[in-house]
Amino acid sequence: MRPRHTLSILLAAALGCQAAPPPKDTSAEAKQAIDAADAKWARLTAAGHADSLADLYHANGVMLPPNMPPMRGREAIRGFMTTMNSMSSPPPVLTVRAESIWAQGPLALELGRWNFAWAAGAKRPPGAPAADSGKYMVRWVNENGRWLMVQDIWNSDVALPMAPAMPNTKK
Secondary structure, three states, rough: OOOHHHHHHHHHHHOOOOOOOHHHHHHHHHHHHHHHHHHHHHHHHOOOOHHHOOOOEEEEEEEEEEOOOOOOOOHHHHHOOOOOOOOOOOOEEEEEEEEEEEEEEEEEEEEEEEEEEOOOOOOOOOOOOOOOEEEEEEEEEEEOOOEEEEEEEEEEEEOOOOOOOOOOOOO
């Protein structure tokens, strides 16, 4: 009788330890939503809509702009966008293109390329080149049926200007 009881316990333990099924591959759904968000991003940038751009981010989203501290939370991101819009007129023409989107369940990762250019004579943020391009990575989350950016980082392919060489004062 004892071996049968032990076998029952082992069988129950084995069944209880089965791995959960892997999350559903949602890449096709995510790609469609993210491609639409990328197109919307370009339109909103051209129109200077900082509020609408910030609404593409999760409430606790983090934006990691190049050469600047992180912007944490939708309100900080909105402030960043508002400041950038106030420093340029008219806004630059922006293109954003996903090169790959991988998703499982409610999480997605997008890798892509961006390019922007200001019109000749446009007011630009200090030190901003007339045209720039680079790469980006965005981590997305599907919250209540809406894909939102949680973490967003980008950088330029254009090299930073070199600092002038310091004269050699040792003799």
